[in-house]
């Protein structure tokens with residue numbers, strides 16, 4: 005088993021989950037209606053909980069404690085896709101990002117449920133129900149708002165357009181990907197992206213939303229290698245403000 | 256501009272005198288009554304309501320507002336306006352006269368007859 | 377959290393019952409005296425409905441506004457355990473608002489009307505949330521001691537007479553026990569932690585003590601009005617009784633941690649009651665009437681949230697919807 009390759013996979017997944025969970029948690033108490041506030045917060049908690057489970061696996065592979073990894077690294081040590089660090093914007097963008105990311109996340113975990121790396125397969129099987137709800141939530145919202153009224157349609161389409169190339173960046177190739185595929189640990193980003201495209205296309209069609217035409221596709225890469233927008237630095241600093249206030253302390 | 260201790264509030268760049276139009280009727284949508292089943296085999300029970308614009312979203316909301324601590328295996332939602340109820344004013348319709356032994360198990364005392372019959376043998 | 381019946385001292389008991397059908401009133405009071413609950417469609421005195429709407433609505437507002445001071449730290453909670461727990465706690469408070477507004481709706485006031493009254497400042501909410509959470513430790517003190525105060529109030533109100541409010545409170549109290557444990561665990565961790573942590577938590581406690589002493593409100597005026605509300609099981613305990621109960625349960629726990637409270641007169645007297653310096657009720661009034669450090673911010677943030685969500689709600693509003701108050 006190639007530990008470096010597995011760590012690379014775990015880091016990008018865990019960082020994705022932590023950063024989107026953190027972003028989505030910013031809506032808690034400020035959502036568009038009480039009921040949705042509660043639902044969105046639950047999913048943010050799920051994401052952060054899932055990221056923690058993956059940092060635990062990393063710790064078992066010799067990395068530092070989950071808290072240390074999550075709360076003391078600098079932005080350029082994070083491997084999340086840039087899509088997930090973008091500011092929340094309005095609810096249209098938050099929902100579209102949630103939709104685009106969660107479809108990918110569900111497929112990724114679905115594939116990993118059969119991974120030859122059993123600890124990860126176990127986590128993947130455990131979170132199946134959470135992800136099913138997340139995708140159900142995302143599909144329902146995107147379908148309804150995509151086709152509700154002119155304003156909601158326009159907003160959702162604009163959010164989709166804005167998010168699109170960042171979303172393609174989720175499937176950036178990693179250095180050790182071939183090893184993961186060869187060792188049946190993970191199916192690889194290309195086949196993940198194919199499945200993802202077919203799943204989201206079906207929902208977007210129902211929503212009356214269109215994917216930007218393929219000649220404009222230009223994946224925003226770099227996140228997996230620690231290259232980030234100007235938004236991640238402040239996010240990480242904010243997230244770890246208290247933790248770093250007294251690094252010797254137990255909080 | 257509001258200067259807050261909450262970085263989220265600062266990011267939202269909120270004016271202190273941001274007067275808004277009042278919410279209109281039905282801004283919060285209509286309500287659905289939520290029923291949940293604690294585990295298979297149990298009856299569904301009423302647990303409360305959610306405001307939702309349609310049934311699918313009522314399910315999505317009901318699941319988190321009433322089932323987020325894993326205390327349910329199934330939920331139903333039904334529009335409040337589709338529920339028919341008796342009136343509390345008419346509670347007395349449930350007060351039936353007690354002389355209805357014919358539909359209670361205790362209303363049937365066969366042993367008396369059997370014992371009498373056996374004695375006479 | 378956090379409902380306290382704010383009772384207008386100018387309402388006269390005599391006015392309360394004016395025009396009510398004496399026979400219906402007698403039946404209503406007899407039902408409450410028998411320990412039975414009142415349900416939404418029951419006949420009830422106008423004043424009973426009015427006071428309950430006011431109380432439950434204010435309680436709901438306190439939950440949603442109460443999500444803001446703790447929410448101040450939601451993006452900064454230190455470590456996974458605290459981050460997840462704070463998210464879950466603030467989420468619960470939002471859920472409490474949902475439950476309470478629903479209970480108030482059964483009395484005939486729509487959620488829209490309640491939100492409108494909140495964001496225009498017409499309706500009140502618990503005064504404590506007009507104070508800022510300067511540090512992480514402030515959020516910890518809130519979670520422990522404000523929730524502790526709220527629980528005393530809510531446990532009492534859960535034995536009240538109005539069915540939907542009691543049902544909401546039963547569910548809320550279950551969740552509050554997590555909040556209280558979470559808060560206590562946080563404060564204990566800080567108080568038994570590094571010198572910097574101890575300093576943080578002591579400073580937060582000192583800041584929050586006056587608002588905490590205000591939490592249950594000034595001593596009730598003994599009036600016929602209050603008596604009627606207590607007979608109707610709308611008001612379940614006097615403000616002073618609740619404050620005494622709070623001090624009795626929590627002051628020893630605070631002192632156990634070697635923390636100090638900024639009141640030299642605080643002590644249990646020979647009669648088993650707590651003596652304390654009378655809180656500054658002028659300040660209390662000033663804050664209730666909008667003059668607190670965060671009143672303006674809290675309402676502006678709520679208005680902003682309602683406004684940002686408006687397009688979402690409007691888009692999904694279907695013409696055939698018609699509003700009917702929830703059933704129970």
Ligand SMILES: [Fe+2]
Nearest residue numbers: 377439469472
């Ligand atoms: Fe609460």
Ligand SMILES: [Fe+2]
Nearest residue numbers: 377523552555
């Ligand atoms: Fe609470």
